[in-house]
Amino acid sequence: MKLQLLQIAHARSGDKGDTGNVGIIARKPEYYPIIKKYVTAEVVKKHFTGICLGKVERFEIPNLLALNFLLHETLGGGGTVSLKNDAQGKTLSSALLRMEIEIEEQL
Amino acid sequence: MKDKIRIASGQGFWGDLLTAPVDQVTKGPVDYMMMDYLAEVTMSIMQKQKMKDPSLGYAKDLVPLMETILPTIVQKNIKVITNGGGVNPEGCRDAIFKAAKKLGIKGLKIGVVVGDNILGRLDELKSKKIDLKNMESGETLTSVRDRIVSANVYFGARPIVEALKQGAQIVITGRTTDTALTYAPMIHEFGWPWNDWDKLAVGVVTGHILECGGQASGGNFSADWKSVPDLAHIGFPIAEAFPNGEIIITKHENTGGLVSVQTISEQLMYEIGDPTNYITPECVADFTTIKLEQVGKNRVKLFGVKGKPATDLYKVSMSYADGYTAISTLTYAWPDALEKAKAADQILRTRLADLGLKFDEIRTEFLGLNSCHGPIAPMPDIINEVVLRIGVRGHDKNAVERFGKEIAPLILTGPPAVTGFAGGRPKPSEVIAYWPSLIPKTAVEPKVIVEEV
Numbered sequence: 001m002k003l004q005l006l007q008i009a010h011a012r013s014g015d016k017g018d019t020g021n022v023g024i025i026a027r028k029p030e031y032y033p034i035i036k037k038y039v040t041a042e043v044v045k046k047h048f049t050g051i052c053l054g055k056v057e058r059f060e061i062p063n064l065l066a067l068n069f070l071l072h073e074t075l076g077g078g079g080t081v082s083l084k085n086d087a088q089g090k091t092l093s094s095a096l097l098r099m100e101i102e103i104e105e106q107l
Numbered sequence: 108m109k110d111k112i113r114i115a116s117g118q119g120f121w122g123d124l125l126t127a128p129v130d131q132v133t134k135g136p137v138d139y140m141m142m143d144y145l146a147e148v149t150m151s152i153m154q155k156q157k158m159k160d161p162s163l164g165y166a167k168d169l170v171p172l173m174e175t176i177l178p179t180i181v182q183k184n185i186k187v188i189t190n191g192g193g194v195n196p197e198g199c200r201d202a203i204f205k206a207a208k209k210l211g212i213k214g215l216k217i218g219v220v221v222g223d224n225i226l227g228r229l230d231e232l233k234s235k236k237i238d239l240k241n242m243e244s245g246e247t248l249t250s251v252r253d254r255i256v257s258a259n260v261y262f263g264a265r266p267i268v269e270a271l272k273q274g275a276q277i278v279i280t281g282r283t284t285d286t287a288l289t290y291a292p293m294i295h296e297f298g299w300p301w302n303d304w305d306k307l308a309v310g311v312v313t314g315h316i317l318e319c320g321g322q323a324s325g326g327n328f329s330a331d332w333k334s335v336p337d338l339a340h341i342g343f344p345i346a347e348a349f350p351n352g353e354i355i356i357t358k359h360e361n362t363g364g365l366v367s368v369q370t371i372s373e374q375l376m377y378e379i380g381d382p383t384n385y386i387t388p389e390c391v392a393d394f395t396t397i398k399l400e401q402v403g404k405n406r407v408k409l410f411g412v413k414g415k416p417a418t419d420l421y422k423v424s425m426s427y428a429d430g431y432t433a434i435s436t437l438t439y440a441w442p443d444a445l446e447k448a449k450a451a452d453q454i455l456r457t458r459l460a461d462l463g464l465k466f467d468e469i470r471t472e473f474l475g476l477n478s479c480h481g482p483i484a485p486m487p488d489i490i491n492e493v494v495l496r497i498g499v500r501g502h503d504k505n506a507v508e509r510f511g512k513e514i515a516p517l518i519l520t521g522p523p524a525v526t527g528f529a530g531g532r533p534k535p536s537e538v539i540a541y542w543p544s545l546i547p548k549t550a551v552e553p554k555v556i557v558e559e560v
Contacts, residue, residue: 010329010330010331010369010373011329011373011376012327012373012374012377013377014377014378015378016380017147017243017541017543021376021377021378021380023373023375023376023377023379024376025369025372025373025376027330047483048483049482050481050482051481051482051483059380059381059383060395061376061382061394062395063395063396063397063398063411064372064376064399065372066372066375066376068376068379068382070380076468076470078541079147079148079539079540079541080148080432080536080538080539080540081429081500081538081540083432083468083470083498084472084478085472085474085478085479086478086479091479091480093329094479094480095479095480095481097329098480098483
């Protein structure tokens, strides 16, 4: 089945220099294996084509049902250097929740 | 030893809700209030203010705020810990002493922490072979040395604990880790040893929850923002800390907002890197060991946190001048709103090129369409209006200034149905770039001064 991440996860994002961080959290414990399986660093890098110009790192925080992504070279230089409206990557969280994934499992 | 202390979050950044700290000390019992004022580039703003007026260089909001809450915190013996001292904690203290005198308050002790400001020591440090290279790019400081505006070491909780020990009711620091403002009182009250890494780590995690104010108690909550009650009267988070290292995150009764496992989890994800190595001056916390449990309405228990020994290094935050930017906007209305905005952008770029102006970057975004989600955002069928937002960055101040004079002419010499040019020509604003680095702990020494009015 096809679903949008927003249905099964919530998120918060922030900045460190030119790197954006996006933490996504499964809405229920049974959704965590799904986001862990399908929302890989590669998939996230592809989703952010044209926004994230560097590499994407992924970290697992199973105790909080969460994954943390670091999106390098994403904020137009970051801080006061950036000309972006969203220079601090505050909306990267909802941008990730827009992602659609095709899953084998039934919810 | 107290069997419990209550630490309130009063400010999450310089510019945060001004009523929050007042509510925290009046709407229910608290023992401590922490207030975080310093973002990465805040110190450079304060340094510039101090260069213009040597008595300034701190979060000016703090003085009228303290004037408001001083009678309450003195009467209730609430201790206030803040990094709002910026590049001039002593100047901040003097201004608060002045306010206290005006209010007729006597016997007030204020502690300041200094020694974090190494702007005047850069050459001395270089001669000691401490090169302060950029910890992200690896570049040596030489390339920006002449343009450094501020340079500060991130101290931890030790000097704050020392100030509390000397009886300070208010502790004002310069650059200090945000989290230290929260766990210093735990160490002071409960006597946790500096090598009890798990206890320090739970303090650090509590600090991370409190350091952004309302963002942990229902603000900016993505899971279900509509379910958060009464955000107009949001209660900022409060940590109840126990000597065994157990923490309850809550907020005052009869306030708005929400404290739940979900709101806390979102805040824990904010601005983190490798969750297993959350590095602070006094320990390395492992976020993959955090356990949260809802134990009541607006009450979340935090436990199980593990920590590791601290490193031998302090983080250093430096800033340097790196050119100028100017940004402006125009609004285009239906029909063909986006096409017109794109045409205006091309006309402007042509004119800038004809003038021979050089920029490091010209950036165009269309607010309402793609400034947040870029190419991920699908285009709507009908575009009623769009805001053209265009910005330039460069090292030639005159070019950036000239860009500002090319926006308004587009109204009468470009595509039709355009409005929204407000606030006059955009002025060049100086770019302050960030230079993160590391320094051996042995190279700097925090200094604590406690004085009484």
